Amino acid sequence: TGLSLIVVLLLLARLNRPFLRDIARDSSRFWRVTAFTASALLGGSLIWVTLLDNWLQLSGEPYRLSRSWESQRVVFDPVATEIRTVSIALLLATAIGLAALFARHAGGYALQLGILIVATVAWIPLFIFQQRLNLLVLDAVESSSSWTGLAGITAFWVLRTAFGLLSIVATALIVTFLMAPFLTLILDLLRLRVEGTTTEADTFFTALEDRSGGYDDVPVKSHWRPIRRPM
Structure with a gap:
């Protein structure tokens, strides 16, 4: 799962290179340092959790901790407490950095609240489906020995x-945008959340200017022709 997550994030980064380039080349030194720190924390978190922790256990922590009985909070094959503590610290620091960058380059309170609501509503069915599919994969592995069963296991594993x-x-998203409004308020009070200027459209306007440079300005009146009334 961790490797799949890294691949997906790399593909998204490749597709959004102009936007990420604008973030990295921000006119403010403070925001350039923030972008570098957040990217370093993100990379470190991805490597740490992928190699030493368990992404699916981490994503299910809110549900596990919300259970009433101690027996319901038991984790099979648990991760060492020290490793989990470092994972949570890295992910929280990454979320703070990304929330600040979002406030600077993407949107303010309304957009943050909207994403938080959508992510919260989506989390419950996603988690339930993931848990059910996990059980189906485990049951299929134990009971299937044919090629047809292997194909079914592969399909369920992909899902x-x-x-x-x-x-x-x-x-x-839930963790990041729970903190985002408070960070945005702090940045607004400190007057650090200034609207950033992007260069995404520079290539388009440069090409448009080059193309238009080859044409002379001709008054519209020179193209005027009298309109003849129909007979």
């Missing part, structure tokens, strides 16, 4: 991975 990735993303 389980997809829903797992979506539940991880939903969890990350």
